[in-house]
């Protein structure tokens with residue numbers, strides 16, 4: 167996981183749950199098929215319009231619901247750069263760090279607008295809005311996760327711990 | 332300062348004498364549970380790259396339930412992969428076609444008071460109904476657990492939810508948990524434990540307790556706990572378990588993030604309306620809403636007592652014309668019990684379809700998904716947009732009794748008018 171990310175914003179509301187991000191009915195299909203249906207319940211154009219590096223900005227409780235990592239897989243398939251939200255659901259937050267999908271929470275995402283050009287420094291929790299010329303402070307990752315993020319997620323972290331690399 | 336149940340169980344799992352909410356600890360799992368859809372076929376690659384050696388075969392349980400019976404070739408492939416994986420790993424505990432994993436691991440005695448249970452499914456928290464600290468994790472995190480038996484956890488604060496008094500006739504654990512989720516909010520307990528206690532909880536059967544712990548995650552909680560007592564011990568003994576039955580309880584002077592107090596005798600039947608589980612209203616507010624399908628099943632409310640109450644309501648009656656009523660017992664064991672008691676016959680005569688125990692329609696995978704514009708009244712636990720099929724469909728959640736009464740009228744119906752006084 168690289169820890170500085172820059173991209174343009176797609177804006178969503180509260181409670182974007184895992185059934186929205188990756189609908190259950192497509193979960194047994196290959197990830198590229200699932201990715202076509204990502205977010206379609208609230209944004210049918212999503213899979214056509216997102217470009218690599220884009221940043222999703224949302225309100226409270228992003229990723230609630232299931233423990234399915236297909237939610238991360240489809241977003242990674244679209245090469246989403248980062249997700250910024252007021253808050254994340256617990257399992258989603260852990261899974262994202264484990265698979266190297268950058269997530270940052272900050273107090274009030276309502277100041278960020280769709281289309282803004284943003285930069286996120288994951289380790290510092292710093293968020294720069296280049297369009298508006300402003301800067302926000304997000305929550306810094308807990309100390310014990312920084313090494314995991316620097317290594318690129320749980321698998322490389324375990325590889326190091328278990329001496330497979 | 333005393334400790335909560337969560338603190339005690341995590342202290343033990345971390346090998347410490349004392350931990351407190353907020354501490355980050357490395358914990359050892361007693362059981363690592365995976366199901367077909369989020370299990371072996373997703374983790375195998377990473378697992379092999381890291382050596383592919385299980386920390387302890389006896390502690391790994393795999394249940395195929397989401398792709399059973401397979402509706403597509405892909406699902407059949409996943410199922411086969413899972414079955415072969417379990418065999419190749421020499422797992423002593425692999426179950427398939429038996430029902431949703433959370434019910435299956437309870438029935439087979441894998442869940443015991445004080446255990447730490449990690450599963451690749453958000454409703455793993457159901458095991459908290461027996462006093463286990465149980466929580467859902469992702470598939471990648473499971474790779475680490477399978478290899479090392481460990482993961483890191485932040486010790487959660489606890490919200491104590493006390494329900495005293497006696498539940499009125501026609502009101503159930505489902506109504507308790509829906510009302511609780513409404514008040515806490517769907518993210519109100521994020522990173523916290525919900526501990527249910529009080530005289531109303533104490534008098535609930537094992538079946539009913541599991542409804543509460545199952546749905547704790549719908550308030551965002553890490554787990555839902557109930558202090559284990561004689562009801563739990565007797566249940567486990569009836570399943571042939573006779574060790575690991577030490578109970579665990581919160582100390583009197585444990586500290587809580589919040590304490591909520593309710594009087595159960597004032598509760599009415601509740602319904603969660605689309606598309607959030609905390610969008611809860613008394614049933615009177617939504618009575619008369621026409622439905623296309625009724626679903627009685629899932630790990631939340633497909634147990635024998637749920638089927639009994641539905642049979643009580645549907646006996647000698649017919650379900651409404653032009654609707655489907657799908658009944659899915661939560662396990663093969665429950666299916667057989669219901670069969671012996673004549674319940675399946677009563678339900679079938681009323682016009683219900685009894686499907687095999689599986690996640691099927693509950694998660695929108697197989698056997699009864701809904702189309703655009705269709706409305707379901709369901710006894711399951713989640714009503715998110717697209718949960719049971721089309722994102723243009725609507726899911727209402729209620730107790731099995733409310734579901735059965737709705738089947739008769741084809742519209743959301745207060746179950747109390749169909750229940751004989753004194754039958755619970």
Ligand code: SF4
Nearest residue numbers: 431629630690693694
């Ligand atoms: S029955 Fe429904 S809630 Fe339970 S494990 Fe299966 S899909 Fe999940």
